[in-house]
Amino acid sequence: MNRKYRKTVIAGNWKMNKLPSELKAFAAELKPFVHKPKWCDVGICVPGVMIPAALRAFKDNKVGVGAQDLSAAASGAYTGEVSGAQLADVGTKYVIVGHSERRQYHGETDEMINAKTKAALANKLIPIACVGETLEQREMGITLELITLQVKTILSGIPAEQMRKVIIAYEPVWAIGTGKTATAEQAGEVCTHIRAVIRKLYGARVARSVTIQYGGSMNGKNAMELLAQPDIDGGLVGGASLKPEEFAQIIHAANQD
Numbered sequence: 230m231n232r233k234y235r236k237t238v239i240a241g242n243w244k245m246n247k248l249p250s251e252l253k254a255f256a257a258e259l260k261p262f263v264h265k266p267k268w269c270d271v272g273i274c275v276p277g278v279m280i281p282a283a284l285r286a287f288k289d290n291k292v293g294v295g296a297q298d299l300s301a302a303a304s305g306a307y308t309g310e311v312s313g314a315q316l317a318d319v320g321t322k323y324v325i326v327g328h329s330e331r332r333q334y335h336g337e338t339d340e341m342i343n344a345k346t347k348a349a350l351a352n353k354l355i356p357i358a359c360v361g362e363t364l365e366q367r368e369m370g371i372t373l374e375l376i377t378l379q380v381k382t383i384l385s386g387i388p389a390e391q392m393r394k395v396i397i398a399y400e401p402v403w404a405i406g407t408g409k410t411a412t413a414e415q416a417g418e419v420c421t422h423i424r425a426v427i428r429k430l431y432g433a434r435v436a437r438s439v440t441i442q443y444g445g446s447m448n449g450k451n452a453m454e455l456l457a458q459p460d461i462d463g464g465l466v467g468g469a470s471l472k473p474e475e476f477a478q479i480i481h482a483a484n485q486d
């Protein structure tokens with residue numbers, strides 16, 4: 230983390246878990262831990278149908294509500310899709326784009342993720358754009374090359390003043406939901422590389438202002454070590470964000486003086 234130049238952001242990704250009716254009890258359990266997070270912003274990305282209930286449940290907590298996807302299109306005949314304008318209109322703050330599960334099950338490409346990132350920014354949503362390698366790609370030794378390509382494609386055509394609002398999440402696919410965490414050094418190396426790619430594209434001032442999260446089996450035990458890496462500015466947290474106490478431990482790790 231480097232709080233002098235950029236925000237630390239801990240964002241939960243609930244995926245397709247929990248019910249709207251469970252939100253109130255979850256928010257009440259989390260509240261004592263998030264009523265005044267000193268050093269970090271906290272968000273929870275829920276299924277679209279749960280956003281209004283999440284906004285109500287978290288209204289007294291300092292928790293920003295996020296979506297897990299949005300349409301690249303502005304409006305029109307796209308049955309089943311939700312637009313950035315619709316998300317913004319109800320009060321959504323964050324939106325995850327390009328999660329590896331969207332890439333895997335819905336065939337999303339870096340080009341589509343680029344269009345979605347632009348759609349988010351056009352509606353003043355904070356995109357959390359995910360990049361990451363598979364185990365096979367890591368074993369082939371092409372992680373950094375692949376990440377470079379993903380970052381460059383996802384950010385293509387995004388001007389510098391908008392880039393400051395983009396969060397990049399480094400999520401090695403092999404660490405998501407598997408209980409296998411990248412070591413702090415592995416995660417730190419890739420996040421430092423991502424910042425170097427951004428520096429080449431946008432210059433040093435923009436690069437140092439961008440929040441880069443790590444995601445992949447982050448939990449209450451490993452969060453502190455991961456967040457101690459200079460280029461890891463928070464976490465995108467799946468499984469551990471479903472349990473208030475565990476999620477609170479991660480927030481606590483990000484809030485250390």
Ligand code: PEP
Pocket residue numbers: 242400404405406407408444445446447465466467468469
């Ligand atoms: C995720 O879904 O973005 C994620 C990182 O999941 P988990 O923390 O469960 O590995």
